[in-house]
Amino acid sequence: MPGLTVEKIDEYLGKPVNDPYGRRVGYIVGFYSDSDGNISSLEVSFNDFDFKQVEIERFRFENGNIILLPEWEYTAIVLENRLERVKKRAAALEELNSRKEIPKHTYEEFKKKLEESLIKLKEDSKNVKEVLRKRMHEIEDMIVELEKAVTAVKVSYIGGEIPEKAYKASMDHLRRNLDILNSEKASVKNHLDRIEALENLPVDTAVKVSVAAETPSKSQQPIPVVVVES
Secondary structure, three states, X not given: OOOOEOOOHHHOOOOXXXXXXXXXXXXXXXXXXXXXXXEEEEEEEEOOOEEEEEEHHHEEEEOOEEEEOOHHHHHXXXXXHHHHHHHHXXXXXXXXXXXXXXXXXHHHHHHHHHHHHHHHHHHHHHHHHHXXXXXXXXXXXXXXXXXXXXXXXXXXXXXXXXXXXXXXHHHHHHHHHHHHHHHHHHHHHHHHHHHHHHHHOOHHHOOOOOHHHHOOOOOOOOOOOOOOOO
């Protein structure tokens, strides 16, 4: 959460933390800050017996709720943002070069940096997709387990072994968790699809930065060269 400082941390200490799918994952029990008082990470109590320091970037603070992105989801989002940014910069660079608005040597230098960035991102993408597929398999295994539990409870209820109140309580819990798992499964698939789409997106058809909007009039200075992160 950008801007969270020690002066405001008391609003969150001791508060519950959920994941994006509504599951309670733990409580905020501590914090870490830099010399300027900016919060860099939070200490989270998971299930009352596991404690972990989590970087502040993984948290979302929405309508009084503290949401912790799963590590797989945060990693996927970071990769997607980087892929999109590099593809946009590559498209912008090609646009500037086609308009002959930048020197050839500058174009070659920035193009080389972008190509190096794409090679690194390709390797990162491979690793992230492996993490996502692993999580997908874990979710599918849990769904199968819950579906077996649903069947067992239904058999016992129809067979007269448990009363209706217990049956409904059990089924409500099982169905809720099945819905959560299916929602998370869909999210994993969406991230996999988005990463692959960004990987396969040709630079010449990438969503381009609006260079035209930045093109100066004759009375203005020349358009600045696109800055590329190494």
